[in-house]
Amino acid sequence: MSSKLPNPSLRQKLIVAGIPETEHAADALLARIPDIKPGLLQQLGSDAVAELLLYLISKGVVTLRAPSQQALLDLPWGSHVCQFYETKQDQLEMLVPYFKQGLERNEACAWLVADLTVEEARHSLAAQVPDLDRYLAKGQMQIRHYSEFYTDPSGTVRAPEQLSYQFAAMGSSAREQGFEGLRASGSVSFVQDSESMSRFMQYETMVNVAIQNARMMAVCTYPVQASAMCGCRELIHNHGNIFVKRGEWVHDRSKEAANIEAVFAALAQGSVDALLV
Structure with missing residues (x-):
């Protein structure tokens, strides 16, 4: 896996998801995916890695660190x-x-x-x-x-x-x-x-x-x-x-x-x- 970046559309989605631009390299994105054996996804391109990570985030499998200013915002009633x-x-x-x-x-x-x-x-x-x-x-x-x-x-x-x-x-x-x-x-x-x-x-x-x-x-x-x-x-x-x-x-x-x-x-x-x- 190289340090190649995903396409601009996927990069924008990564930013919205909470992943800063400085961490968009394919190897950095891959490191966020749990339980991945070394070399298993080496054949995937950077776009595929980004898409997989975004999917896992949407399903709650991968959670991201929350900035302090946002951690308690938008809590539902009953929290x-x-x-x-x-x-x-x-x-x-x-x-x-x-x-x-x-x-x-x-x-x-x-x-x-x-x-x-x-x-x-x-x-x-x-x-x-x-x-x-x-x-x-x-x-x-x-x-x-x-x-x-x-x-x-x-x-x-x-x-x-x-x-x-x-x-x-x-x-x-x-x-x-x-x-x-x-x-x-x-x-x-x-x-x-x-x-x-x-x-x-x-x-x-x-x-x-x-x-x-x-x-x-x-x-x-x-x-x-x-x-x-x-x-x-x-x-x-x-x-x-x-x-x-x-x-x-x-x-x-x-x-x-x-x-x-x-x-x-x-x-x-x-x-x-x-x-x-």
């Missing part, structure tokens, strides 16, 4: 996803476009912050949403400290049943106020011990059912350190998708617990460079 992050900027790269899109679509938005301050979240969102104050004033956008929702005055994580009820009530209120639904995100960085994490996992299980049956969506953000306390299979069960940063943001299919456990092990060790198979 409940998980984001593992290392820095505040990691969160902002995904959540600012997520909330911007929700405001543009007349959705109620709730951002529960922990290691981000309310002001940091507000400032970052305002940079992309110039009329943010208007959305805040009418209650379409809420940016709140986690303690207003997740914990009681002593700092203890509230009962899972109470948290689930509170979240469902937010969704009902959004619809009553004339919004299309509720788009939310909450940070789990405040959870510092296994007992509290266990309570939070119970809440995740309950709220997952509520989200699936309503016009709501939620992104739960976990610092990589939390992976040591989380139950891998619980997270997979409760979240349709899991996003992990490995150089750039990658959308991980979370259907196979055995595959993603390797990533959890890397997270617990402070590394997010491991790849799913």
Whole structure:
């Protein structure tokens, strides 16, 4: 296989699919196709390789890395996803476009912050949403400290049943106020011990059912350190998708617990460079 490029029409389709022009050489395209024995496709031209790759992408056999700015866009109602992050900027790269899109679509938005301050979240969102104050004033956008929702005055994580009820009530209120639904995100960085994490996992299980049956969506953000306390299979069960940063943001299919456990092990060790198979 050579470095010959596909025809211009196929190259345009590759760009639309998310493959940059710098990676259109036939050998680079072939490297994206799984389970191909060396030499098996050597007789195919660059156009045939491009067509095969585009077909596999359309069928979901091949998935592409998602840029952070696009990873959480266009989620359907009922989505409940998980984001593992290392820095505040990691969160902002995904959540600012997520909330911007929700405001543009007349959705109620709730951002529960922990290691981000309310002001940091507000400032970052305002940079992309110039009329943010208007959305805040009418209650379409809420940016709140986690303690207003997740914990009681002593700092203890509230009962899972109470948290689930509170979240469902937010969704009902959004619809009553004339919004299309509720788009939310909450940070789990405040959870510092296994007992509290266990309570939070119970809440995740309950709220997952509520989200699936309503016009709501939620992104739960976990610092990589939390992976040591989380139950891998619980997270997979409760979240349709899991996003992990490995150089750039990658959308991980979370259907196979055995595959993603390797990533959890890397997270617990402070590394997010491991790849799913």
